[in-house]
Amino acid sequence: MISSSRIEQDCSFKCTLLQKKMSEKSVDWLVLTSLDEVAWLLNLTGSDLPFSPLFNAYVVVAKDGIHLFVEPSKVSKDVEAYLELFKVKLHGYTDIFSYLKTKCCFGKTWLSQKCNYAIVSCIPLASRVLTSNTPVAMLKCHKTKLEIEGILEANNRDAVAFCRFLHWLESNVKNGGITECSAGDQLNAFRKDEIGFVAIGFDMMSCAGINSSVLLYCNSPDHDTPIRADEMYMIDSGGFFRDQGCTDSCRTVHYGNPTDFEKIAFTLVLQVHIDLAMAVFPCGTKGHWLATIAKMPLWKHGLDFDTNIGHGVGFFQSVEGPHGIYISQEPEVVAEAQDKELVAEMFLTDEPGYYDCGKFGIRTENTLLTVKAETQYQKEFLKFEVVSFIPIQKKMIIKSMLTEEQISWLNNYHQQCFEVIGPRLIKRGFNATYEWLKEQTTPL
Known part of the structure; x- marks a missing residue:
């Protein structure tokens, strides 16, 4: 209970x-x-x-x-x-x-x-x-005050584990011997150090190299692929925290010399991610209406992805509908998307991606909370607040492709990551990860 x-x-x-x-x-x-x-x-x-x-x-x-x-x-x-x-x-x-x-x-x-x-x-x-x-x-899409507080705390605890994991991975990947499964196990080991952690929230997607181009790829001991520094690595994972809530985040990293196109694709996905996170929209907007606005950076370059941009997040339950940023021609998905308007106090994910079949895949995912927006004319508008504080790898970003507004958003986001998660790392004695986070969150 x-x-x-x-x-x-x-x-x-x-x-x-x-x-x-x-x-x-x-x-x-x-x-x-x-x-x-x-x-x-x-x-x-x-x-x-x-x-x-x-x-x-x-x-x-x-x-x-x-x-x-x-x-x-x-x-x-x-x-x-x-x-x-x-x-x-x-x-x-x-x-x-x-x-x-x-x-x-x-x-x-x-x-x-x-x-x-x-x-x-x-x-x-x-x-x-x-x-x-x-x-x-x-x-149940509408969260109570205590549920919101719990989900925020769950994401902060999860971010501590995720930052420790990314620091560990960056420090050890070039030595070899790390595989998709062993990396996933290590992230879960860090999560188990967090108070109230119960279990992972879904089958972890730990994807190395070309496996990252497979949508909803599931790693397995039967085909456990080594993680190499000269290839993309993507990990999509979440956890349940007792009395708090559940989390869902994804990061894509590269520890070698990425190609120009890999960096272009990464930056375009980041632009989609940022544009959705910055959106201001009328209360009652259907989630899928935002998808067209958000995907413009990719579309302008003739690129696209066929997955939903975001889904609801439940309180200590699971992935949740019917609200979300759905994109599909499937009748049941269309019906689901049409059924629910976005209002304040909902959680949903922001997870655009790009998947170059047989080569590499990219996804950047945070959890967002809908809140009331202050606008010039005081109409009923909403915006998003990010609740996942995990740094985004800067070496993959082509700064010249970003607008000043996008750069400002990213720098502010990274400052939040440092201010929210940094003190937790120091308090727990994770000083090396604190220094890593400090470097990861410097302005672009």
């Missing part, structure tokens, strides 16, 4: 919010099958999945309250007492099917279009109300 120190809304309060949404939709039942939605509603965590603190369960929200369908052996006495406190009714995990067939066949039942067939088929066609997202998916 998530510590109460980070919970401002108990499950009774959340249930009332959902029942109000159900009344507005004129439905009698709401079925939740997405595990992160179940966890959000109940303020509970588990360990059934390898990279998310979630548990296998279903929930039905009815007019009389919450019905939880879960394997009884997974419910401890403490959790059972907690559920009783909020009048959550317990059922066996597989009892969901008979419940849907005997109860939810009367009236209207609200389900997500992403529901599996076994669940949907229990509801008569005339009784189904299918939408791209459930109201839970929409509600």
Whole structure:
């Protein structure tokens, strides 16, 4: 169960919010099958999945309250007492099917279009109300004050580990013997030194050389590639921190002599990253509207990438929708992107890239928080605040390609990295990494 120190809304309060949404939709039942939605509603965590603190369960929200369908052996006495406190009714995990067939066949039942067939088929066609997202998916995008504080702290702890890792890698890569897997293990070892670290947030992408050009590449002991100083290396990783939140960051580095085109591509990706981070936009903007603005630096040079620029980030849960900077012609992605407007107090990633198939790949990723922007005419506008403080390798940047505004943003960002993470390194006795960070964050 998530510590109460980070919970401002108990499950009774959340249930009332959902029942109000159900009344507005004129439905009698709401079925939740997405595990992160179940966890959000109940303020509970588990360990059934390898990279998310979630548990296998279903929930039905009815007019009389919450019905939880879960394997009884997974419910401890403490959790059972907690559920009783909020009048959550317990059922066996597989009892969901008979419940849907005997109860939810009367009236209207609200389900997500992403529901599996076994669940949907229990509801008569005339009784189904299918939408791209459930109201839970929409509600949990907005973070409470305590959740925001937790996610900020999680990112600061993660940045300490990430800076130690990049310092270690730069100091040792030219000696040889470091592989994709051993590098990933070393980053996780540094994370384990941080208070509250629970587990990595997803299958780490530690990509050496041409492997960095493979989108969503997964390193494996079966094909563990050495990291060489004269090739690109990209690492995309995140972690869960108890009572704080989860993180997601990516850096691409080169410790040899990169080609001119590699530096051009790196700088263009950085421009996309910076332009999105600097964006000011009306409250209610759809995330994918920002994608066109952000990708202009690459497009002007005839380059592009086919992936989404950013996705939502949950509080001690997982990658989160439906908000994000989505780019796709896939119907379900289009529906997801159309469903959610950007408002204040949302977290999402800024992760543009460029992937030259069979040669190299580049991605630079930070997590952003939407906040209110002060504008000349006091309209309701938003901007982003960066919450990931990990330096970006300056040797890969062609300064002359950047605008003065982009250079100012990068220098200010690096100053923040030093001011926020530097004191943490000194306090922990990581003096060598402090000196490394000081050098990495000098003005461009």
